[in-house]
Amino acid sequence: MQLVHVREMSSNLMSSLRYCLAWQAKASQPHPDAGVITAGGKKFRLISHTYGDAEEENEEQGTVVEQAQAYCEAKMRKALAHAGAKDAARQKAALKFAASSLAIAEKEASQKFGKAYERMAGNRANFDKKLGAATAGLNDALAKQAALADSRFSKTVKDLQSARHQASAQVRQLRKNFATEMVTVTAHVKNVETRLVSEIAVVSGEVISDKANQIRVNRRVASELKRVVKLSDSRFSSSKRARGKLKMLMDENKSAAAAEVKSLAINLKHKLSKARGRNARNRREMAKDLTKATKHLYERMSNMQKRNQANAKALGKATSAAKMASANALKRAKAQFASKISMLTNVIAANAKRAEKGLQRVTGVVHNEAKAAKADRQLIREQRSAMEADLNKSIVRAIAIGEARAKAVEQRLNENLKKTKRYLQTELSEGIDRAADNVFKIVNGKRQKVADNYLSLKAYAVASADKVVDYRKKGKNGRNLSSIGDLLQTVAALGAVRPKKEEGVGMGGDKVPTIFSGKMLKVPGAVASINGLVNEYSTSCSQVRMRWPMGLGKYLLDKLEEAMLDKGILQVDKVSGKAGNFVYMNGRSVGLSNKLNDFAKLASRMSIYESVLAKLTAKITVPKHAGAPKKFYAKPPEWQGK
Numbered sequence: 084m085q086l087v088h089v090r091e092m093s094s095n096l097m098s099s100l101r102y103c104l105a106w107q108a109k110a111s112q113p114h115p116d117a118g119v120i121t122a123g124g125k126k127f128r129l130i131s132h133t134y135g136d137a138e139e140e141n142e143e144q145g146t147v148v149e150q151a152q153a154y155c156e157a158k159m160r161k162a163l164a165h166a167g168a169k170d171a172a173r174q175k176a177a178l179k180f181a182a183s184s185l186a187i188a189e190k191e192a193s194q195k196f197g198k199a200y201e202r203m204a205g206n207r208a209n210f211d212k213k214l215g216a217a218t219a220g221l222n223d224a225l226a227k228q229a230a231l232a233d234s235r236f237s238k239t240v241k242d243l244q245s246a247r248h249q250a251s252a253q254v255r256q257l258r259k260n261f262a263t264e265m266v267t268v269t270a271h272v273k274n275v276e277t278r279l280v281s282e283i284a285v286v287s288g289e290v291i292s293d294k295a296n297q298i299r300v301n302r303r304v305a306s307e308l309k310r311v312v313k314l315s316d317s318r319f320s321s322s323k324r325a326r327g328k329l330k331m332l333m334d335e336n337k338s339a340a341a342a343e344v345k346s347l348a349i350n351l352k353h354k355l356s357k358a359r360g361r362n363a364r365n366r367r368e369m370a371k372d373l374t375k376a377t378k379h380l381y382e383r384m385s386n387m388q389k390r391n392q393a394n395a396k397a398l399g400k401a402t403s404a405a406k407m408a409s410a411n412a413l414k415r416a417k418a419q420f421a422s423k424i425s426m427l428t429n430v431i432a433a434n435a436k437r438a439e440k441g442l443q444r445v446t447g448v449v450h451n452e453a454k455a456a457k458a459d460r461q462l463i464r465e466q467r468s469a470m471e472a473d474l475n476k477s478i479v480r481a482i483a484i485g486e487a488r489a490k491a492v493e494q495r496l497n498e499n500l501k502k503t504k505r506y507l508q509t510e511l512s513e514g515i516d517r518a519a520d521n522v523f524k525i526v527n528g529k530r531q532k533v534a535d536n537y538l539s540l541k542a543y544a545v546a547s548a549d550k551v552v553d554y555r556k557k558g559k560n561g562r563n564l565s566s567i568g569d570l571l572q573t574v575a576a577l578g579a580v581r582p583k584k585e586e587g588v589g590m591g592g593d594k595v596p597t598i599f600s601g602k603m604l605k606v607p608g609a610v611a612s613i614n615g616l617v618n619e620y621s622t623s624c625s626q627v628r629m630r631w632p633m634g635l636g637k638y639l640l641d642k643l644e645e646a647m648l649d650k651g652i653l654q655v656d657k658v659s660g661k662a663g664n665f666v667y668m669n670g671r672s673v674g675l676s677n678k679l680n681d682f683a684k685l686a687s688r689m690s691i692y693e694s695v696l697a698k699l700t701a702k703i704t705v706p707k708h709a710g711a712p713k714k715f716y717a718k719p720p721e722w723q724g725k
Contacts, residue, residue, distance in 0.1 A: 191600075199601025203278065206468070207271045211311055213465075214264035218315035218344060221257040225340035226333070228254055233332075255447075256458055258347070262446035263462045265308065265351050269359075270469035272307055274476040276300045281483030285512055288490040305352075312348050316341045351445060358441035362473070365434045366427060368628050370481040372641075373423040376416070377485025377515060383409075383416040384511050385493055421522045422645040424478065428526050428588060429533070430625050431474050433618035435590045442466050452591065467592050478598050482519055486512055516599040523598050527588050527606045529648050534613040536651035537620040538703075541574050542696035543653055543666055546687035548575035554685060564681065566636035567643065567673060570627045577623070578695075581702040582615030612703045620647070642674030655689065664689040 228250040231243065240246040277300055284290045291299075318334070318341040390409045439450040448462045449455060455463060490512070544551070551571045555563045564571070586608075589595050593608035624644065631637050646652045646669075654669040667686035670679035 199599070200278075202596075202601055203271070203275050206472075207268075207275055210264060210267045210271055210465075211307070214261075214268050214308075214311050215315040217257065217260040217264045218312050219317065221254070221261045221347075222316055222337070222340045222344050224250065224254045224257050225343055226336040229336040229339060230333075233336075259447050259459070259462055261344070261347065262351050263448060263465055265348065266355060266442060266446060267465050267469040268308060268311070269304055269355060270472040270476075272304045273300055274472040276303050277476045277480050281479055281487075284487035285483055285490065288487055288494050290484055290487045290491075308348070308352070312345070316344045354445045358438070358445055359473075361441065362434065362438050365437075365625070366431050366477055368632070369423070369427040369430045369625065370477055372628075373420075373427050373478070373481040374485040374488075376420045376423040377482045378489040379485075380413075380416040380420045380518070381486055381489030381511055381515060382492070383413045384514060385489075387413050388510075417518065418645050419641065420518065422641070422648055424519060424522045425526050425529060425533075425648060426621065426624065426644055427478060427481065428474070428523070429530070429617055429621040431477060432586075432588050432590065432614070433621040433625075435470060435586060438470060439466075439590075450591075464592070467590050470590050471592070471595050475596055475598060478519070478523070482515065482598070486515055519598045520600050524604060527604075530587065530617045531613055532649070533620060533647055534616040536647045537616050538699060539651055539653055539696065540620075540647075541578070542692055542699055543668075543687055544571045544575040545578035545699070546666070546692045546695045547685050548572070548578070550685045550687075551575065554681070566627055566631040566640045567668065569630060569636075570623065570640070570643070573623050573627055577619060578699075580619070582612060582619050584610040584612050585614040585618050586610055587614045616703070639673050642672070646672040658683050658686050666692045 228247075231240070231247050231250050277296075280291070280296055280299065318338045387409050443449055446462070446466070448459055448466065450463055450466075452460050452463050548571075551564070551568060555561050555568045555572065557563055558568075562568070587606055589606040589608050591608060593605060594603045595606055596602070597604050624640065628637070628640060631640060643652055650672070652669055652672040653666055654672075655664050655666055657663075658665045658667075665683075665686035665688055668679075668682040670677055670682055
């Protein structure tokens, strides 16, 4: 019984910090009731003043962990007052387990609500400062360029032409700096504000509309950008030499420079808004799928908790069968949740190249780190940081919406269930977040498996392309085989395409932040053919997903995505009435209850499949051709032919 209290307090420690942080974001000062932990009828209080900063209500009470440990010890001493040596040993083991569990919970809470938020806030402040410096630098450079173009300042430098060229180059570089800092500030502010809005939604169980969320976040982003630019964009000269007529001329140039910087900022906002909108459209359907998968997983985890409570009171065959059914449903929900996180991550990574081109049009920075100058390489790294922040924001927002919607449903259900112990609900959100982090850690490792399975699928799609096209035409509106036939036809059309070497999840970097814990995850930074294959697969699935947004087509595609992370969707077997081995789709791998004879009709002979697979593999690993033979020159004297 004491271990139940320990688990309750451990989970409440995490959930109360989430609660405090949500109220911190919602109100300008701490809420008087924020951070109350209830355990065993006794209340412990946390008061949060800054990100991850939990203070004691008074010094005598000590920390929450110390209070919880003292409470457990007191309860155990009372319960074991008349116990023997064996009971004392069990008491010691239980206290040791309680102490270690609470220490783990405290460490996780500190990492998640302390270090992670401090890192995000630090990034936000850092890029705010860089935007201010870029604004001031561009203002000065524009004023300097205007002065050098004025004949009245022609005597101030020895080599006027060289000075003008230098000023022009400086303005071009500072325009890149200014545009890049606007990109990074926008991305990091949106990441922080979206995280805070999401925490409020998870705590309250209420989700504001996407439109309201977008308005709220965009308003804060615009306000921060406007404030930084306004403070840094000076309209007058601060030089000590600026006096009298000279000051008037300098102020004219500074005023014109300030107006130009302001106009440039407005123009960049519009361009950046369009680029970000295009990126959001590319990932929207996969984000919706992740939200639904999160809600489904939350509900299954809640059902499993309730089932475990019921099983503790009633044992029997019926209970055992119900427990197995709940466990299987939870397993399926976890598999779907993992596949949706993987698909959203892979779709964002697949569209990273297009996003980089969009940023190139906005900032003028070419994303080629090998050929870029030193200053541009730093800007490329900052833009990569912005893209990583957008990746994190997209996944967090999708998961948070699913959690909040599921929690709202559970809260309405539990209003009429007096015997339900609602404290178990506090474990669900933390369990979802931990699961998301664990899945994200293996996403990169799974890309090799996805690439292998997709290469096999592509070989089969190309080998049986004619059969698939003819079979689909027999259906209504040419939609036979639902989304599976659509995907096979889409992939077969890419048979002649050679996947290029592409960047991976890190978008060229070697580290990415995990979703919730804030830890940095190492990923390969080099370009590779594996990434090209995964990008091609993710893009194809995304296109088919848009054409099959619901119903059986969506169900089949969901199951296919799960299978592609594991054993794939193909099988090698005999076909009735034909000799030899054939390759065809496995019906069970896409969620069907039987083999489906239609797939056998579309089977490709093994020899043809292997031939196509060999050709596709050769396109990926192109052998290096020996260079042209070196020319040979005979030394003099000239040969006379003898």
